[in-house]
Amino acid sequence: MCGATIQLLRSPCERATISVVPRRCVMLAVMLVLGASVAARADVYTWTDGEGVVHFTNIKPSGGGGKWKKVQWAGPDFGSKASAKRGSCERCDKVPATDTSPERFHRYDQYILEASQLYRIPVPLIRAVIKVESDYDTHVVSSMDCKGLMQVHPAVEVDMGAQGDIFDPRTNIMTGTRLLRWLANRVDGDLVLTIAGYHAGLGSLAKFGYTVPPYAYTRQYLKMVLERYYQYKTEEQRALAAGR
Numbered sequence: 001m002c003g004a005t006i007q008l009l010r011s012p013c014e015r016a017t018i019s020v021v022p023r024r025c026v027m028l029a030v031m032l033v034l035g036a037s038v039a040a041r042a043d044v045y046t047w048t049d050g051e052g053v054v055h056f057t058n059i060k061p062s063g064g065g066g067k068w069k070k071v072q073w074a075g076p077d078f079g080s081k082a083s084a085k086r087g088s089c090e091r092c093d094k095v096p097a098t099d100t101s102p103e104r105f106h107r108y109d110q111y112i113l114e115a116s117q118l119y120r121i122p123v124p125l126i127r128a129v130i131k132v133e134s135d136y137d138t139h140v141v142s143s144m145d146c147k148g149l150m151q152v153h154p155a156v157e158v159d160m161g162a163q164g165d166i167f168d169p170r171t172n173i174m175t176g177t178r179l180l181r182w183l184a185n186r187v188d189g190d191l192v193l194t195i196a197g198y199h200a201g202l203g204s205l206a207k208f209g210y211t212v213p214p215y216a217y218t219r220q221y222l223k224m225v226l227e228r229y230y231q232y233k234t235e236e237q238r239a240l241a242a243g244r
Contacts, residue, residue: 094143095139099136099138104137114170125195128228128232133146133149138172148168152172152175183202195221
């Protein structure tokens with residue numbers, strides 16, 4: 001098993017308008033099998049050890065030990081983003097993704113890297129959120145009026161102090177990544193809760209004791225983002241290895 005480790009930390013570059021409660025730093029140990037199929041990554045298990053390290057694995061722990069807890073599972077609620085909308089058109093995008101150009105997947109790399117460096121959020125996580133939220137189409141508008149690459153809600157625009165047109169790729173990516181940082185600060189850098197909070201909101205996390213909310217759409221979203229995160233993280237590692 002090959003291990004990948006990321007660390008979500010407080011950024012010293014955050015604007016003073018965001019109230020950040022100092023928290024201890026938490027290392028997130030993300031364990032995955034390189035080359036595993038999508039189906040094999042359907043379930044994710046988590047455990048926090050005595051050192052405060054939060055471990056995640058997509059391999060079912062042997063022995064049935066009580067320290068591991070499954071945070072998501074496969075089932076009829078999971079699938080593609082399109083399948084989530086079938087029979088529920090109140091969730092259909094007002095302006096759906098139509099950009100099919102392969103170039104779109106790397107068109108905004110400079111802004112993603114800039115946001116990653118400023119807010120210290122891993123590039124693969126930002127890319128995963130963009131892929132699931134908009135499929136890299138800047139014009140998408142959801143049924144809830146979330147806009148652009150990272151599907152920024154109008155209230156988030158205000159709360160995160162967005163400057164300029166939210167459909168602008170750089171503005172959108174900086175705003176969405178800042179929200180990821182804001183959420184990460186409030187859940188001790190927990191990767192799974194940061195992703196779940198991006199979809200369901202911090203209030204939903206608090207309502208359920210800072211665990212993944214029992215919402216089918218949120219759990220589906222979490223699964224899709226984690227799968228893309230694993231994919232992009234693996235690609236990043238291979239690119240780094242090839243460049244050595």
